[in-house]
Each structure stands twice: as structure tokens, then as C-alpha cells.
Amino acid sequence: MDARTTSRFAVVAGAVLLVASLTGCTGSGSGVASDSDGASGSVIAPVSVPITEVDGTTVTVQVGNVVNLTGDDETFADWTAEIDDPEVVSFVDGRTDGSATFNPGVKALEVGDPDVTLTNSSTGQSVSFEVEATAPR
Template sequence: MPRTRRTGASVAVLIAAGAFALAGCASSSGTHETHPATASAEVVAPVIVDLNDVDGTTVEVKVGNVIDLTGDDETYADWGAEIEDESIVSFTPGRDDGSAQFNPGLNALAVGETEVALDNTSTDQTVTFTVKVVDND
């Protein structure tokens, strides 16, 4: 499956989340009110990392953001992860829900640094890298 479809699905989710956040600005009379917190809220794009280039590197991500692991259009659902400190990042496996395909990814949970080893059960490929989660400042 082309990478565009999975990336498109990720972008669609981000747009839907933004639209949902803005929907709260409408009153029942049909008029729209702007709330300062909603007007300034930004949808943050994920950090995109190619599985073919990440081995031996350090990936920096802000707490609360995600790392989208791309570059494997065939066996994206066969990746697993060993995370040195699971309080810093968590792993989300790739999947196909029948209507869209989703890349594997990492969720930045807390400020810190941890080693991540990803293994593909179909190809026996292994990549190891460091994830550095930083504050949102």
C-alpha cells in the first residue's frame, strides 16, 4: 500500500481532531463564539521517522507528541518494540483496519531519554535508536 494512504489517514485524523475542537465554539443558536484557548490551539504534526534511516540516531520529540515510523509499506504491522524506559515512550503497533493502514509509532509520555529497539518479525530487521523527549517550552 502506498505511504500516501497511511500519511493521508494520519493527516485526516489531525484535521478531524482540529474540527472537533472548533465545533465546541458553536452555541445552540447557530452563532459562533471564539474562545481564546480554542482560537490559539494548534494541531501538532507528528515527528516522521523513516525506519530505514533511524538506526543509531537520536530522535527528539516534544512530550505529548508522537513519532510516526514510516518506510515499510509491506510489513508495517510486523514491527514490535523493546523500550528501555516505558515511562518515557510507549509503542503503538502498525495495523490495517480494513479501510486504512496505520504505521507503527511511539507516544512521547514524559520528559527523558530512552533506548528503543524495533524488531520486524517478518524480515528479521532490527533498528535501535534513542528517543529524547523534551518539554513543550
């Protein structure tokens, strides 16, 4: 993993932790968060997969989590997606926001197993894979 990919992963992981802290969660030493009502749940990191290795695979992700597509340091913002069931997963654009760079990805919205085809408008590259969106544990 190169420094830019490591940096992007750290930004995504930091964003997940920031969202958890902004929603009223406080961490306990076990990796379990408690909200203001005393309910607890796990804060999970995104599933990171190199975009060069995802073609023809099945990626498993829990509903509410994202698949972080890593490895494209130059044309990461040029990917688009065709999803055969957009009610199950949605595409997250790659982008630069100030000093942070965000990889493209797929967010699991509900349980299901749609096929996803990504196409890069700059390079012409295309990859297809299945997302298995599972119920949160």
C-alpha cells in the same frame, strides 16, 4: 516518497486534525487552535522518519506527539518494541483498520530520552534509536 507512504502520512496527519476538531478546538488562520475556554495552542503534525534510516539516530518529539515510522509497506504490522523507559514513550502498533493503514510509531508521554529497539517478526530486521521527548512549546 511513494504513493502508499504519502497516503499513510496523509491519514496520520488527518487523524491529528480530526482529534483536534473533536476536542472542541477551532482553527484560526495562523495554525493555532483555540479551545472552548479561549486557551490556544499549536496543532503539530507527527514526526515522520523512515524506519530504514532511524537506526543509530536520535529522534526529537514533543510530549503528546508521535514518531511515525514510515517506509515498510509490507510488514508494517509485524514490528514490536523494547523501550528502556516505557513511562516516557509507548509503542504504537502498525495496523490496518478497514481501508486505512497505520504505520508503527512511538508516542511521547513525558520528558525524557529512552532507547528504543524495534524488531520485525517477519523479516528479523532490528533497529535501535533514542527518542528525545521534549516539553511542549
